[in-house]
Amino acid sequence: MIMESERPKDECGVFGLYRHPEAAQLTYFGLYALQHRGQESAGISVARDKDKIYSHKGMGLVHDIFNTEDLKKIEGAGGSAIGHVRYSTTGDSNLTNAQPFVVQHRGRAYAVAHNGNLVNAHTLKQELEESGSIFQTTMDSEVFLHLFIKNLKQGDVVTAIQKAVAKIQGAYSFVLLTCKGEVIGVKDPNSFRPLALGKLNGHYVLASETCAFDLVQAEFVRELEPGEIVIINEDGVTSIMPREPVEKKSLCIFEYIYFARPDSTIYGKNVYQMRKAHGKRLAREAPVDADMVMPFPDSGNYSAIGYAEESGIPFEMAMIRNHYVGRSFIQPTQGMRDFAVRVKLNPVRELIRNKEIIIIEDSIIRGTTAKTRVQALRDLGAKKVHMRISCPPHKFPCYYGIDFSTKGELVAATKSEEELTQFLGLDSLHYLSIEGMLEAGGVENPENNFCKACFDGSYPVAFDPNLSKQCMG
Amino acid sequence: MIMESERPKDECGVFGLYRHPEAAQLTYFGLYALQHRGQESAGISVARDKDKIYSHKGMGLVHDIFNTEDLKKIEGAGGSAIGHVRYSTTGDSNLTNAQPFVVQHRGRAYAVAHNGNLVNAHTLKQELEESGSIFQTTMDSEVFLHLFIKNLKQGDVVTAIQKAVAKIQGAYSFVLLTCKGEVIGVKDPNSFRPLALGKLNGHYVLASETCAFDLVQAEFVRELEPGEIVIINEDGVTSIMPREPVEKKSLCIFEYIYFARPDSTIYGKNVYQMRKAHGKRLAREAPVDADMVMPFPDSGNYSAIGYAEESGIPFEMAMIRNHYVGRSFIQPTQGMRDFAVRVKLNPVRELIRNKEIIIIEDSIIRGTTAKTRVQALRDLGAKKVHMRISCPPHKFPCYYGIDFSTKGELVAATKSEEELTQFLGLDSLHYLSIEGMLEAGGVENPENNFCKACFDGSYPVAFDPNLSKQCMG
Amino acid sequence: MIMESERPKDECGVFGLYRHPEAAQLTYFGLYALQHRGQESAGISVARDKDKIYSHKGMGLVHDIFNTEDLKKIEGAGGSAIGHVRYSTTGDSNLTNAQPFVVQHRGRAYAVAHNGNLVNAHTLKQELEESGSIFQTTMDSEVFLHLFIKNLKQGDVVTAIQKAVAKIQGAYSFVLLTCKGEVIGVKDPNSFRPLALGKLNGHYVLASETCAFDLVQAEFVRELEPGEIVIINEDGVTSIMPREPVEKKSLCIFEYIYFARPDSTIYGKNVYQMRKAHGKRLAREAPVDADMVMPFPDSGNYSAIGYAEESGIPFEMAMIRNHYVGRSFIQPTQGMRDFAVRVKLNPVRELIRNKEIIIIEDSIIRGTTAKTRVQALRDLGAKKVHMRISCPPHKFPCYYGIDFSTKGELVAATKSEEELTQFLGLDSLHYLSIEGMLEAGGVENPENNFCKACFDGSYPVAFDPNLSKQCMG
Amino acid sequence: MIMESERPKDECGVFGLYRHPEAAQLTYFGLYALQHRGQESAGISVARDKDKIYSHKGMGLVHDIFNTEDLKKIEGAGGSAIGHVRYSTTGDSNLTNAQPFVVQHRGRAYAVAHNGNLVNAHTLKQELEESGSIFQTTMDSEVFLHLFIKNLKQGDVVTAIQKAVAKIQGAYSFVLLTCKGEVIGVKDPNSFRPLALGKLNGHYVLASETCAFDLVQAEFVRELEPGEIVIINEDGVTSIMPREPVEKKSLCIFEYIYFARPDSTIYGKNVYQMRKAHGKRLAREAPVDADMVMPFPDSGNYSAIGYAEESGIPFEMAMIRNHYVGRSFIQPTQGMRDFAVRVKLNPVRELIRNKEIIIIEDSIIRGTTAKTRVQALRDLGAKKVHMRISCPPHKFPCYYGIDFSTKGELVAATKSEEELTQFLGLDSLHYLSIEGMLEAGGVENPENNFCKACFDGSYPVAFDPNLSKQCMG
Ligand SMILES: Nc1ncnc2c1ncn2[C@@H]1O[C@H](COP(=O)(O)OP(=O)(O)O)[C@@H](O)[C@H]1O
Ligand SMILES: Nc1ncnc2c1ncn2[C@@H]1O[C@H](COP(=O)(O)OP(=O)(O)O)[C@@H](O)[C@H]1O
Ligand SMILES: Nc1ncnc2c1ncn2[C@@H]1O[C@H](COP(=O)(O)OP(=O)(O)O)[C@@H](O)[C@H]1O
Ligand SMILES: Nc1ncnc2c1ncn2[C@@H]1O[C@H](COP(=O)(O)OP(=O)(O)O)[C@@H](O)[C@H]1O
Ligand code: SF4
Ligand code: SF4
Ligand code: SF4
Ligand code: SF4
Ligand SMILES: [Mg+2]
Ligand SMILES: [Mg+2]
Ligand SMILES: [Mg+2]
Ligand SMILES: [Mg+2]
Known part of the structure; x- marks a missing residue:
């Protein structure tokens, strides 16, 4: 018997790290620090070997899902990694729904991890199915993936993200990984969920809460702006802001009240x-x-x-x-x-x-x-x-x-x-x-x-x- | 990697319960509450079926060692149970040393669980070996067992305990179980370690700390007196006090400072x-x-x-x-x-x-x-x-x-x-x-x-x- | 270390059972009998609760992947089930590739298990990707699924299968399951791999080899014909034969020589x-x-x-x-x-x-x-x-x-x-x-x-x- | 569910190896080859570090009980090892009864593994208990141990064995290990059970059946004689024969008929x-x-x-x-x-x-x-x-x-x-x-x-x- 809390459940925590010799291991620790944001499943995806993405996912707590060997299998020189912890509503609680999701498209692989909830996912899903899309899961995050891939032409990842983002509504903090090793952070224009940028010995890192930075000894750089897309690649960090500036944020105040860890700084304020x-x-x-x-x-x-x-x-x-x-x-x-x-x-x-x-x-x-x-x-x-x-x-x-x-x-x-x-x-x-x-x-x-x-x-x-x-x- | 504390290590926690339809299960929860007193191994012994003792022991934390089936195997109608959690010094950290110890003597079985340390164990062991005793472990608790068995004539358990106790020196809070279902608590005359008597719907219970009573919903009766032996059997609780009254106790003050749980009452005072x-x-x-x-x-x-x-x-x-x-x-x-x-x-x-x-x-x-x-x-x-x-x-x-x-x-x-x-x-x-x-x-x-x-x-x-x-x- | 054979590896074994109170359990035993056809991963999908498909998959041998509880979770009154065991080539040996594959389409779920290899999968995949399809795996079986779904209009499953089958080339013995509980068997026109129909107390069953029938005590009915599609539903068994009769079969003779179990009958002849x-x-x-x-x-x-x-x-x-x-x-x-x-x-x-x-x-x-x-x-x-x-x-x-x-x-x-x-x-x-x-x-x-x-x-x-x-x- | 055979159950298989850098590992493989002689529990004891004996035992099959780490923990340079596999009658099927048994006596440790059954164990046990012995198990092998220790003066192990052997009756093939690294084989005068001597790159080895020699690539030297004691130490192999030559052996013929492996040679004849x-x-x-x-x-x-x-x-x-x-x-x-x-x-x-x-x-x-x-x-x-x-x-x-x-x-x-x-x-x-x-x-x-x-x-x-x-x- 696991003690079941009747407490609210957040949907996720995300983490990402650009090219680091121990990208998988540090992501593991990042997820360990974000464990409270999702205790049902966890996963890590690593881009390496030029154009491959290797993943390990499982049900349960981070420390149960990964052992040293699991990490070794996916770790690799110069790899970038993203990770995810999640809760889920009953019935859908299975490994298929564990993130990151990985897809193959024209010989390239992409992985995505999502924190939030899309309010128009159902309508979008219907449209996509009309045009022949096949869904493997019941998760809204898969809808974003399909939109992203549909808009992916000649590998212009950023445009594809922008076009996909233009269609979805609701709360989302995405972390994306391309098989080329790029790590991309996306925040919805309302900025519902926290997502911060940090730096670890010169390697950029993204995390839902700053407590993850503390554990891996990264320094906090800044919270992402509403609607911002940050692309981390060999050129450093490129930020793309929404065309129309956001006037009204809607930071989830309940993150302060209950969810986030007291030792975290979110949206620029300390929780404690x-x-x-x-x-x-x-x-x-x-x-x-x-x-x-x-x-x-x-x-x-x-x-x-x-x-x-x-x-x-x-x-x-x-x-x-x-x-x-x-x-x-x-x-x-x-x-x-x-x-x-x-x-x-x-x-x-x-x-x-x-x-x-x-x-x-x-x-x-x-x-x-x-x-x-x-x-x-x-x-x-x-x-x-x-x-x-x-x-x-x-x-x-x-x-x-x-x-x-x-x-x-x-x-x-x-x-x-x-x-x-x-x-x-x-x-x-x-x-x-x-x-x-x-x-x-x-x-x-x-x-x-x-x-x-x-x-x-x-x-x-x-x-x-x-x-x-x-x-x- | 398990985070290793450099903190002091107590040697044990003990628990005992007289004839209860769920004696094993309640002992499990008793040990769960006493987990902080020993995180290296744990064990439960149950006396039932008239004259049998069944045990389950293992290395690790209580919740890892026992599953529902393990408990079912040893649980039995009208059984009495004792349990133990322990640390150990390196090198001797193995299952053989896990308690309770069970011995067979003339068709009868006895189990014992010990919290403390005997300062003259080495000398006694030497004497016992001279007279042909064989030791299976390197633990001082086994010395007590041998003395006890040597003094056991016609099943007079209490006299045997008294005679064994007369020989040993140091700190000890023992809980004994006979195959007839008697549960016996023994405290050294200095009263180094805590040991309390409680009552759970009419069933007597013994525990190192009262937090174990709280979890199984037993009520606290009293702390054992220095040198006291309590025998719990069908006649209720019989107390045997040392011949010469103890003048100077030596309650371990460090139990208050660090070891015991803040929600426990030990030696009659609340730790918090x-x-x-x-x-x-x-x-x-x-x-x-x-x-x-x-x-x-x-x-x-x-x-x-x-x-x-x-x-x-x-x-x-x-x-x-x-x-x-x-x-x-x-x-x-x-x-x-x-x-x-x-x-x-x-x-x-x-x-x-x-x-x-x-x-x-x-x-x-x-x-x-x-x-x-x-x-x-x-x-x-x-x-x-x-x-x-x-x-x-x-x-x-x-x-x-x-x-x-x-x-x-x-x-x-x-x-x-x-x-x-x-x-x-x-x-x-x-x-x-x-x-x-x-x-x-x-x-x-x-x-x-x-x-x-x-x-x-x-x-x-x-x-x-x-x-x-x-x-x- | 698992002893690794340098022996040939078959790609799979499949099993299917139409509406049986113990459909999942019997499929488990069916896979147990077909274990030699794939020792790397296994899975079972069950259609029940009117329109749901529940699955359990894992890496390893059948008896390691499923325990009684796992089966209980997916078992359900009146359910139909399909199952799969597989090998895989290195690198792709992971849970994502374990079958049956389950997809969602317009609120309906479909599961498929495949034995064989499509020789034109790569070309078809490219075409599908052009038109926006997203692939989650690197397996040829997923290509069939996409074709099937693309051709699925108003739930006419059979036409969709026929249209999909018209496009694929190579060796395939498919077992399909719809969330309505229909079980469908499909064999390629060359009849490369064995696939037999049996009957278990009036419930129809499909299996790669007859040794699976023996274990679940089903009786052998017949081998499927080249290019045949059999639909098992409440109307019994409907057989759809290819428009043009097949003139030249190409039964894999190596199944007789090495792969199949000696106690199996395949293509109508006993292996021993x-x-x-x-x-x-x-x-x-x-x-x-x-x-x-x-x-x-x-x-x-x-x-x-x-x-x-x-x-x-x-x-x-x-x-x-x-x-x-x-x-x-x-x-x-x-x-x-x-x-x-x-x-x-x-x-x-x-x-x-x-x-x-x-x-x-x-x-x-x-x-x-x-x-x-x-x-x-x-x-x-x-x-x-x-x-x-x-x-x-x-x-x-x-x-x-x-x-x-x-x-x-x-x-x-x-x-x-x-x-x-x-x-x-x-x-x-x-x-x-x-x-x-x-x-x-x-x-x-x-x-x-x-x-x-x-x-x-x-x-x-x-x-x-x-x-x-x-x-x- | 484990398929339970209604077939006869042998009581054990034993193995021993004198001073080998991989003594524990080779004993593991020896037990693997003898697995059919006991599938309920297994154990290995290693003497090393001058005067220590380390053991690992468990319930189940050899390959489930030991992993690489378990072996590493007990393995040690220059160690000698003995091992044991066993069945048991119901009720006593628990880890306490798993062999080798290890005892401590005057700072020295001894381990023993036994194949056979003593017919006068009960009487001897009674006598021993009268004189104050404490038994931890219900096994006849423990009786031999007590007799051995009682007769152990100034470490003269061989005399102690001879005296102990003089008291016991029945079938026994013992393998003993002293903390000094000596390995001793003992066979009863009737020679009920097989026990053979072999040689592995100059290191002597003992095993119940020669199939164990084949697996570790040792060569067969000879079967032990009825009543023989062989002591393997730095002086090589010393053989002590019974005072009165044995006239009538009683080799268990059922070993040939059913128990032993067909690829084994026992009592000098091949089983096949x-x-x-x-x-x-x-x-x-x-x-x-x-x-x-x-x-x-x-x-x-x-x-x-x-x-x-x-x-x-x-x-x-x-x-x-x-x-x-x-x-x-x-x-x-x-x-x-x-x-x-x-x-x-x-x-x-x-x-x-x-x-x-x-x-x-x-x-x-x-x-x-x-x-x-x-x-x-x-x-x-x-x-x-x-x-x-x-x-x-x-x-x-x-x-x-x-x-x-x-x-x-x-x-x-x-x-x-x-x-x-x-x-x-x-x-x-x-x-x-x-x-x-x-x-x-x-x-x-x-x-x-x-x-x-x-x-x-x-x-x-x-x-x-x-x-x-x-x-x-
Ligand atoms: N890893 C952690 N370490 C410390 N505090 C945490 C951690 N994760 C979450 N928290 C904090 O713990 C609180 C929840 O703990 P608690 O009240 O004990 O449990 P419950 O969720 O049942 O209310 C949250 O408010 C959160 O701020
Ligand atoms: N199960 C428990 N629940 C709450 N407090 C406990 C429990 N077990 C022990 N304690 C208390 O926790 C304290 C030790 O915790 P902590 O300081 O976090 O660890 P450390 O042992 O490394 O110092 C002890 O003083 C003890 O009173
Ligand atoms: N479950 C089974 N029981 C009995 N025989 C089987 C089983 N599965 C496969 N076989 C047969 O075993 C043969 C392979 O066994 P074997 O020669 O021992 O192994 P290898 O695959 O290394 O050659 C195959 O020819 C097949 O017919
Ligand atoms: N590891 C082994 N490999 C091959 N044969 C063995 C092995 N162990 C025991 N045997 C042989 O197997 C026979 C028993 O196998 P089997 O007849 O299949 O099982 P059962 O014990 O149920 O009769 C024994 O006669 C023995 O000689
Ligand atoms: S504050 Fe808004 S986002 Fe946060 S829990 Fe409440 S409704 Fe949801
Ligand atoms: S107070 Fe006494 S018993 Fe307690 S830790 Fe100190 S020395 Fe030991
Ligand atoms: S006979 Fe044909 S199908 Fe069979 S293994 Fe050979 S090439 Fe492949
Ligand atoms: S031959 Fe003798 S030793 Fe062997 S099984 Fe029969 S009675 Fe027992
Ligand atoms: Mg709370
Ligand atoms: Mg502290
Ligand atoms: Mg072969
Ligand atoms: Mg047989």
């Missing part, structure tokens, strides 16, 4: 500091008296530190996150209720008894885990349990690459704050306001910078909800 | 609170002005919270502990220096730059990891780096079941505090005083309660250093 | 009996006096029995085939020369010493293994060693799905019989004549029935040797 | 030739007219060749032994009756129909497999089915190391030949006579050379049937 700022704002918006402030670790840690600092109430790590969490274990018997929840976080009994507690959590999606945890604190004799959430209530689904809940529904969409307080067994519950969330981060003109559709339903890119669901990666 | 008290005392003993207090997570977390609270300096988790730490990964190339250290904790660049920092760590053994981490902070532009250690300097080896360092030496035994400050690249370094450590915990008459030999060399039980080493577990 | 007939003819064509006739087991067994019976010279199994052959073992040291050869067949020393021996072998491709074995017999004191080969010398490559030798060359193409006798260290060497081979089997008008191109270079289907090689499966 | 001689004699004792003689391969092969040669009736291999037999596969469904039998041998339909057949089999133990196979031949239309068995009926259990049947009984002990003919569905059935078996081999004075107790109940070494069973290895 953003979370702490949210916590401080939350303390001002929803104060309450108590003996201590505690997070549900680790996602709640940094806003809890902010809340405690701002409120002056002592900070305690009163639930201990098990070091072995995430590892599979045998299925516990029926009698052991809530086992998967309990095994992850164990409350420190002596800190809880007779105490008034403020819990800080990053977000509530289905609420069942939170409910179980609150109950555990009650069972140990907590006098009062308040909860503060470092973002607004999640009331709308996301169509841009995040899958909030496979089976369940968004609890805040159907329950009022009052009902939720009762449902969770709390003495009080408060969310950060939308304005609070936007303003706290210190980003100027936040309305023009962030997507916040899952909170208020104002979707920055139109979509057909029925179709979007079907082709969601 | 003990660490926080140490941190507070440290703030009073060794104050310094700075922008923030940060731990080396996770061992430094709780004393850092105490230090921050006492000093009023903001607490930050400025190094992020990787969630995937502890998993094996491929060997990084030569170029990636200090990889194993870096992959575990990644500093949050934006929090460090230009800051004056106080680091709180639980202890320093060899110092090489700490040195690397301090350097990493300097590289990111930390203005000043102070370090405060929540125990006194480790200057003496331990002969009671803890192996501070296999290859290396105790850095504080050879370097003055000043030299160490320089070696680690710090602006200042201070340790908690011995008195501070003893007093902070709020235990009355601490000198008569704790072992602190590794700090001051005053060993509570005599030993022959040459021989002790040889038979160390 | 065919081999024995070859052996008898050989005894008449190339008699020699000796103490015994012995095969190189197992491929030489049956012609050796024929030779011995015809000549009256005693038959001995004087080399013992190791029961554990084919299992991997650790790499032996340099010193242990010819280990892989020796471990497989061990001569019985006492039978060899001072004896005059006739060895019967099915064929010689590179000759290195035979040379080593002859030497082994000499080392044990054989007085004379004669060799008789139950087919003519292999002088030409095969373009119809058999890969004689990846690295090496056909030794008989470059060496005269005399040179070869010396090279192999023999006292005499004789091959079966082409006429002998054709006549011995008792097939009327054999010239119009068999392909024998690898012996005489008269290729029944034209090809461009340069291109053919490149797209060889 | 012995079997062929049995087959010839059988043809004279029990002739019958028929179309062909066929074996149940492979055990029946060699006597079938003899029978055919003698009778002049054509020999056919009309049942094909599956090359993948012995590999595990998934559990077939209920419907697939007799699957394990059918998957192993598949009859060649075309050879069987309308034919009169003589089947040659080596022996019948429970008869269920034979019954199923005969039925399969009937189902294919065999006109008449006669069976001839190349040994007399098995009517008595063996107490000397062979376990005829775990669950079942000896069918010939309860059924008359007539009843058996009917039970098996035969037209006629005949066994080789006891005299025939003894005389055919060409051994002078066979009554004084062979054990044949399982055929006539005249046990060469007395035993207490109740106790013997309990301690059977």
